[in-house]
Amino acid sequence: MHYTANPKMMPSAITETRHPNAAYRVLGLLMACLLAALMLAAFVGAASVEWQHWQWRAWQNPEAAILWHIRLPRLCLAAIVGAGLGASGAAMQGLFRNPLADPGLLGIANGAALAVAISLIAIPSSWGLLGLYSISIAAFSGGLICCIVIFLFARRSGGGVAALLLAGLAINALCGAAIGFLTYLSDDQQLRSLSFWTMGSLGGALWTQIAVCCSVLIPALLLLTRSARQLDVLQLGDRSAEYLGIDPRQLQRRTVILAALIVGSCVAVSGVIGFVGLLVPHLLRMLIGPQHRWLLPGSALLGALLLLAADTLARTVVAPAELPVGVITSLLGAPYFLYLLISQGRRL
Amino acid sequence: MSLLAERLGWAQKGKHILNDVSGELAPGTLLAIVGPNGAGKSSLLHLLAGGERPDTGTVSLDGQLLSTYSAASLARRRAVLTQEQSLLFPFTVRDVVAMGSLLAANDEDIEHCLQYFSAAELINRQYLSLSGGERQRVQIARVLLQLLPSLKAGDPAYLFLDEPLNALDLNHQFALMALLESLRDRGFAIACVIHDLVLAHRFADQVWVLSNGRLVAQGGAAAVINERLLDEVFMLPAQPRKVMASLLDCAAR
Structure with missing residues (x-):
């Protein structure tokens, strides 16, 4: 035991000290930025919003209706969906031990959208709250099936990055074709809803949607965070x-189900919004490291912030018209994805 | 009080990997498992460690079937170094070693385990920036951290290592073998898949020789590792066999 190391082998390159306090600080900063962004974004948009509209009594005031019934629900939905996509991306990257895993790229979001499309055509829209949940349940089941298929495939193929992405490509193509086929079977109203889900949009947000989405997302997020340490250890193999x-x-199993639940509840209210789940955990790992106990809540916060910013851009750039928010996230995310592919190229 | 394997058989995808392997690993033993590539050494190690279940035969720990232990209780009594290399995220060395602890690890213990290989200076490095040998030293420190509570309590445990000398330089190969010896002296039972017959000859108390999934020889290192083994099991041609024989001769002296 008294052998000593060769002095020539002393460390030369990157050293890094990370302290838990640093992670706390980044998380606190993200939280503050999110609150500030929520406030700011409420003032930006096609219609102007005054300070007095913020008073609680103004709830019934028709002038404040834009703030309380259109803009605020939309901002909250953006934050919640962004949080869900960010956290589910982090969980799936941990699950697949792969920094390129993303609910959109692997076809899980599209699987959820396909299930929603089937339920839209099969279930009447007059079911109210039950209808909202039925869409969530459909989205969850679709996402779960795709997630399980991809996971079993990844295990069989030995977990190679390229094989995983190609499998996602195939599932995306299959779901896209099935949705395309369904558009031929749908009437005008159904067609409009279908294109909404495949494009991804946060317009038309309702407080009830937010409540339904939160009732699934928050418990699922908390449960995911509980297995953070185990997800760390899983990285060893x-x-x-x-x-x-x-x-x-x-x-x-638990992570697949929780990630599919989160993706499903996001797709149910906003359609398919790509790249948030890829971009966010990757950026955060550079800031606070890869430990899941920080990464999961941090990805939720940064995802919320990113989607809120993207949605604000989407509805202001060409105001009074608006872009689908998926266009903005793809414009940001796709080049970053290419960069990741190039920088990880040797490992593919 | 030992680990007992009885008539183990194991097949995968219709191919027999192990046939009728029996043996005992007692506390205070350093066991080397040797054999040509594809002989079933790693598979045997995983069966003994409880990572796989045999198709036929049994493995029992202290008289109780290994399969009846919970994963958590086994984790307190044995640690395993596998050949897995799957980390892709930028963990620091501290993070990686800390994964070996079943509870929250403190910095002091992490540094202590890294120190066994004079690797304490790596603690703040990024794991992915390390060389193969440095990574192997960090992984060994992680495995040691898992058994540190038993080491501190003087309660011997089991240690399984799958080709631990991989990528280590000569200096660290000897350092590792010396460490294993000192653990053995404290009553630990150690099983180690190893290719270096000279080191096996010099350090191991027991040697098991696997060939085509069968245990063809077992016993003390001096009795098992000889020229006949090099010829019949490893099928070494005359010239290298001569070189190896003289190396083994030196190691014995």
């Missing part, structure tokens, strides 16, 4: 995790 007393299959 299935076998090593098992030797450390973790049941990798159970952890993977």
Whole structure:
């Protein structure tokens, strides 16, 4: 035990000290930015909003209706969907041990959208709250099926990045074709709803939608954060995790279900919005490191902030018309994805 | 009080990997598992460690079937170094070693385990920026951290290592073997898949030789590792066999 290391082998390159306090600080900063962005974004838009509209009594005031019934629900929905997409991206990247996993790229969001399309045509829209939940349940089931298919494929193929992305490509193509086929079967009203889901939009947000989305998303997020340490250990490999007393299959099952729940509830209210789940965890890892106990809540906060900003851009750039928010996130995310592919190229 | 394997058989995808393997790993033993590539060494290690279940035969720990232990209780009694290399995220060395702890790890323990290989100076480095040998030293420190509570409590545990000498330079190969020896002296049972017959000959108490999934020889290192083994199991041609024989001769002296 008294052998000493060769002095020539002393460290030369990157050293890094990360303190838990740094993560706390980044998370606190993100929270403050999110609140400020929510306030700011409320004033920006096609119709002007005055300070006095913010008073609680102004709720019934027709002049304040834009703020309380159109803009605020939309901002809150953007934040919630962004949080869901960011956190589910982080969870899936941990699950697949792969920084390129994303609910959109792997076809899980499209699978959820396909299930929504089927339920839109099969279930009458007059079911109210039950209808909202039925859309969420459909989106969840579609997302879950795709997630399981991709996961089983990844396990069989040994988890290679290229194989995973190609499988996602195939699922995306399949779901796209199925949605395309459904458009031929749908009437005018259904066609409008279908194109809304495939393009991705936060317009027409309702407080009830937000409540339904939150009732699924918040518990799922909390449960995900509880297995943060196990997700860290899983990065060593299935076998090593098992030797450390973790049941990798159970952890993977739980994470797949929770991630699909979150993606499903996001797709149910906003359609398919790409790249948030890819971009956000990656940026955060550079700031606070890859530990999931910080990464999961941090990705929720940064995702909320990013989608809020993207949506504000989407509705102001060409005001009074608006762009689909998915266009903005793809404009940001796709070049970044290319950059990641190039920088990770050697490992593919 | 030992780990007992009885008539183990294991097949994967219709191919027999192990056939009728029996043996005992007692506390205070350093066991080397040797054999040509594809002989089933790693598979045997995983069966002994409880990572896989045998198709036939049994593995029992202290008289109780290994499959009846919970994953958590086994994790307190044995640690395993696998050959998995799946980390893709920018964890620091501290993060990676800390994963070995079943509870929250403190910095002091992490540094302590890294120090065994004079690797304490790596603690703030990014794991992905390390060389292969440095990564291997960090992984060994992680495995040590898992058993640190038993080490501190003087309660011997089991340690399984799958080709731990991979990528280590000569200096660290000897340092690792010396560390394993000192753990053995404290009552630990250690099983180690190893290719270096000279080191196996010099350090191991027990050697198991696997060939085509069968245990063809087991016993003390001096009795098992000889020229016949090089010829019949490793099928070494005459010239390298001669070189190896003289190396083994030196190691014995």
